[in-house]
Amino acid sequence: MDPMIWVIDDDASIRFVFDKALDVNSISHRLFETGDEALAYLKTEIPDVIVSDINMPGTDGLSLIKKVHEVDCNIPFIIITAHSDLTAAIDSYEHGTFEYLPKPFDIEQAVSLIRRAALHRFNLTRKKEMVLASDAVADSKEAEIIGKSPAMQEVFKFIGRVSRTEVPVLIHGETGTGRELVAMALHNHSDRKEQPFISVNVSSMPKETVEHEIFGGIGKGDKEEAAIVKAQNGTLFINEICEMPMEAQTRLLQVLQKGEFLPVGEQKPHKVNVRIIAATSRVLENLVKEGTFISDLYYRLNIIHINMPPLRDRNNDIPMLAKHFLNQSAIENNTEPKKLTSEVLVFLCRQQWPGNVRQLKNLCKYLTIMVTGRDIQLSDLPAEFLQARNTQVKTTTSISGTSKEPVSWQEQLRNWVDGRLKAGERDILSEATPEFERVMLEAALAYTGNHKQESAKLLGWGRNTLTRKIKELNLQ
Structure with missing residues (x-):
């Protein structure tokens, strides 16, 4: 409805x-x-x-x-x-x-x-439609898109404006950024929402089978199993269209131009009514220049273009995402939700996340299963994260200019004070106190997802004090 x-x-x-x-x-x-x-x-x-x-x-x-x-x-x-x-x-x-x-x-x-x-509202209340797809998100019960960062707000605006239209949509973004969730949201808020949503991932198919998988045809069984037939009156989502062979591109272009498709080995085209949504991790315009992607197909797909930001460019969404995934994992494993300490949250917000949101989700699954206590410490992180942490720590430079591995934050602070005193500086508290408060505030706000009252409680301040400090430190 x-x-x-x-x-x-x-x-x-x-x-x-x-x-x-x-x-x-x-x-x-x-x-x-x-x-x-x-x-x-x-x-x-x-x-x-x-x-x-x-x-x-x-x-x-x-x-x-x-x-x-x-x-x-x-x-x-x-x-x-x-x-x-x-x-x-x-x-x-x-x-x-x-x-x-x-x-x-x-x-x-x-x-x-x-x-x-x-x-x-839809993401909170409606269960995800059954996805008949080669790479469906089988472990997700809801197609929920989470984020308050400016980059994600732009994505939400696009979904709101475009979902009710019939135009093709091209989603560009790195693997793991949630491109399929956006495609599902576009479908679920369209007039086709009661019809099938079919997802195919070209990169997971042998190139010689792509045409048959999507368009059917002689030699590969009943053409009624073709993805485009399953998607009749609904939406066909083609993930990693950048990997689609030229022959399959030609058949897809016919769908967009004439509303019909030609199964492999047949001479008579079949009428079809589907909306096409495609996603790519590569720049299609460059592939057009290289001659590996049909220019007409590119221009017909690129009417509406949605850019999915990598997680490293929206790290202020990490506390919210991590909390959601930890709660989700707790439900799946019938256990109490784990909680990230502020130290871990700050550390995670500084990572590069080559696997994007999917990598964060998998980390939360790992922590839910492997951590015995409720609070997750830095030492609980898997080896690849600890290695990154050790690299950061070992390259830390002290005030004196020598590199060493600090034992604690107190030692680092003592080194900083010693350096200032040796340099003949005075009134060093006026410099240190605001920076100390800034670090504490940023960590608390990151941990609570920018919830001011909860952050104030964690720091032992009143709400008015926290609001005043935010203004004084220019953190707004």
């Missing part, structure tokens, strides 16, 4: 703007003047996303969140706020707010945010 959006605001002009914008975008919605009206209607309908003002007659926005989440805690809230109550809006994150929308806002951005919230 299409998502149902509720807009709650006592300002008639704001309700009018949302009404028109959501109508234009064919998004189902209801308008309410007060929170009490919405709560009454909650008895007959559960919305997928709620857009609400904070200050309203009767039940205010924050109280509304609490009451609605008693019925369904997975309904995302988008809070509309004026500058004067921005602090209240930020605090509303603790009540379960998905995002806040400061006035004045751009209505197109608001609609994009609503689409992202609906996608978030």
Whole structure:
């Protein structure tokens, strides 16, 4: 079903703007003047996303969140706020707010945010469709895309804008960045969502079988087993299309040009109705120049281009991703979720992650199984991570310029102080204290996924102190 959006605001002009914008975008919605009206209607309908003002007659926005989440805690809230109550809006994150929308806002951005919230709702509540694919993600029960980094917000915007269209989509990114999850999200939010999603990975197939696997034909059994036939009326996702042989490229071009395909060894084409989504780890434009990829096919695929960022470029998402994967692994193994210490989190955020999100997910599976205690220490990491850590430590240079392997952070601090004193410097606490607080703050915020109240508790500060320190240290 299409998502149902509720807009709650006592300002008639704001309700009018949302009404028109959501109508234009064919998004189902209801308008309410007060929170009490919405709560009454909650008895007959559960919305997928709620857009609400904070200050309203009767039940205010924050109280509304609490009451609605008693019925369904997975309904995302988008809070509309004026500058004067921005602090209240930020605090509303603790009540379960998905995002806040400061006035004045751009209505197109608001609609994009609503689409992202609906996608978030979908990922939380709907089980992943059965994927008939050669490289389906068999160990995942939900096609969930996680991330708050600016790069991932751009990906969410693309999904919101493109999912309802019929145009082909080209996803570019390194292996393990979640390209198939994006393809599934595009399918699951399209008008084809009730139809099959078929995924094939060209790089995992012998080149001589690619044509038969995708298009069927004489000599390889019944052509009804072809991926493109299975995907009829749905979506065909072709992973690593950069590895597709030229002959198969020609057949795919015919699908995009004429809506028909020609099985291998046959003379009569077959009509087909599929949406094509492709992914590549290589730059197709370079392959076109090399003559190994058909230029017409490239230009027909490259109408909408989504770039998946590598994990090293979105390391602020690592705490959130790690927590999710550890919880997921705990459920799969029927055990208590493990918890990464702040030292481990900071260390992981500094890694290069050549295997991207998939590598992080596999690490969390390993730690869930192998670590006996609840808290994961640096020494619990597998050998390849410990080797990287030792390399970093051994190349650490002391104040005096000599390389040595420090025993502890206290020794490193003592070396730093000795160096400053020997250099004749005074008032060194004025330099050291802010840097010490900065490190502690960054580690705590990384550990909690930027949750300020929880970070304050970990550091032994009040919420106001933490907010003041963030401002003083220019960490905003």
